[in-house]
Amino acid sequence: MSIETVDTLVVGAGQAGVAMSEHLGKQGVSHIVLERNRIAENWRTARWDSLVANGPAWHDRFPGMTFSDVGDDAFAPKERVADYFVDYAKHISAPIRCGVEVKAVKRNSEGPRFRVETSDGIYKANNIVAATGPFQVPVFPAIVPQTEGVEQIHSHAYRNPGQLREGAVLVVGAGSSGTQIADELLRSGRRVYLSVGPHHRPPRRYRGKDFVWWLGVLGIWDLKVPAPNTEHVTIAVSGADGGKTVDFRQLAERGMTLLGMAKSYINGTLQFADDLKDNITLGDRNYLDLLDQADEYARKHGLDLPEEPSARDLSKDPACVSDPILSLNLKKNGVTSIIWATGYSFDFKWLHLDAFDAKGRPVHERGVSRVPGLFFLGLPWLSRRASSFIWGVWHDAAYLAEQIADREEPEQRIRLR
Structure with a gap:
């Protein structure tokens, strides 16, 4: 040897x-x-x-x-x-x-x-x-038994809509991966359910600058430790289709059904936490806070950047947020596939x-x-x-x-x- x-x-x-x-x-x-x-x-x-x-x-x-x-x-x-x-x-x-x-x-x-x-x-x-x-190592929560006949894969193994069985798809996890995969599935004509947990939701661009530029000049990239209670908060951002701000309300308006965090599975039915509204609000707060910081930075440094007041306009909550679904019978709702966009260990x-x-x-x-x-x-x-x-x-x-x-x-x- x-x-x-x-x-x-x-x-x-x-x-x-x-x-x-x-x-x-x-x-x-x-x-x-x-x-x-x-x-x-x-x-x-x-x-x-x-x-x-x-x-x-x-x-x-x-x-x-x-x-x-x-x-x-x-x-x-x-x-x-x-x-x-x-x-x-x-x-x-x-x-x-x-x-x-x-x-x-x-x-x-x-x-x-x-x-x-x-x-x-x-x-x-x-x-x-x-x-x-x-x-x-992909984290694959053992919530739905493999014996239930529903195809289950981690986002690590997802390639395109064509690899999945015919039928509706549940995507669990609304960070960058889960959100982009759910959006792609919706565009392909699938009925899509998206389980949304706590997340940060920065603007893709604001006042002519990409959010990564703002995170740089604001010193956010250089933060040494995460803010309290945000250690496991994902970031919902996308470069798809030329880059766009993730907007869960718009996804719902296009036909996607938003759900809270997946909790348990009993007799063919998935149970979800009653936290969807809170999670959407957390994302909004992060989004608006970054706009506030960007505006203050531009004012303080005299930057000649175009103002963008419409960026603060938020759509009305869709029905799935104002009246959340707390349980979902997979078979009755035609769900044949689950994609776990639940991170790695x-x-x-x-x-x-x-x-x-x-x-x-x-x-x-x-x-x-x-x-x-x-x-x-x-x-x-x-x-x-x-x-x-x-x-x-x-x-x-x-x-x-x-x-x-x-x-x-x-x-x-x-x-x-």
């Missing part, structure tokens, strides 16, 4: 791994990036067919390279995003090895800190960067190290773990709100590369061999 020694081993070649490679290279740290599939694989095979980036091309990229064929204010298709990271890896000559699965990382008894068991042999490294991102079982809390979450400070030489990158709120996004992960990688480089003198670093 082959054994290779390297100073720093990066696990994962998505946006986090590519960013980490760039900054390690700038710091002169020898490293290898291992990827079990292809570069940015999740963008290609773990997303639905019509997905585009949720941020405009000027924002959803790294500083060192623009999209050559996507306008600055346009939203890049998912395959183009994947190609961007492949091109970027070539641009920086990243030492990425694809098709290599990391099976276990353990403490090394002597020499470099870690012994890494992979499908391509053994590696020894002083530093490990876990750059596998936030979308690791971590999977670090390959890290055989004391780096996690009782719930399996990494214990770290800005990505620096409590295990010397182990680092995390690409996780939500790693250092700020932007950490799991393309722009944010690039900056977090710069910080971690500095930490790795500063911890060892150049003559102590392991050279590739």
Whole structure:
């Protein structure tokens, strides 16, 4: 069995791994990036067919390279995003090895800190960067038994309306993924039910600027911790159809039935919490608050941006919000498919190290773990709100590369061999 020694081993070649490679290279740290599939694989095979980036091309990229064929204010298709990271890896000559699965990382008894068991042999490294991102294991709530005869998939496995059985569809979860999938299904002619939980609902554009620009100048991307009671609040935003503000009332006006959060399943009937109105109100409050902050910023800094008073006009609540449905018999209402857009959990079982809390979450400070030489990158709120996004992960990688480089003198670093 082959054994290779390297100073720093990066696990994962998505946006986090590519960013980490760039900054390690700038710091002169020898490293290898291992990827079990292809570069940015999740963008290609773990997303639905019509997905585009949720941020405009000027924002959803790294500083060192623009999209050559996507306008600055346009939203890049998912395959183009994947190609961007492949091109970027070539641009920086990243030492990425694809098709290599990391099976276990353990403490090394002597020499470099870690012994890494992979499908391509053994590696020894002083530093490990876990750059596998936030979308690791789909969360699939065990509410409706699989024996009930209703097709159930996670949004991770959804591709297009044609893959689903004929009939109505229930989408559970109204973040970016659930909302866009429900909208696509509605446009395809399906009858759609959408279970809406607590969410933030920013304007796509306001006063001529995309919401990602406003989050930047207002310092919201740089928030260090989420506001109280918002740790599990999703964001409802879309780059589809050229980018538009998500409006649940308009979705209902077009024929979608909105529901509260799914609670339980009894004798063929799903029960929903009586919280739909509160959840819609929370989204409205977040939306209007961002408009207020943007107006104040424009006033304070004397920005010559067109005013947009109509942005504050909210439609009347549809019947499904004012008189919510609290139970839904799936068979009687023709529901043949359920899509669970309910997020992801971590999977670090390959890290055989004391780096996690009782719930399996990494214990770290800005990505620096409590295990010397182990680092995390690409996780939500790693250092700020932007950490799991393309722009944010690039900056977090710069910080971690500095930490790795500063911890060892150049003559102590392991050279590739």
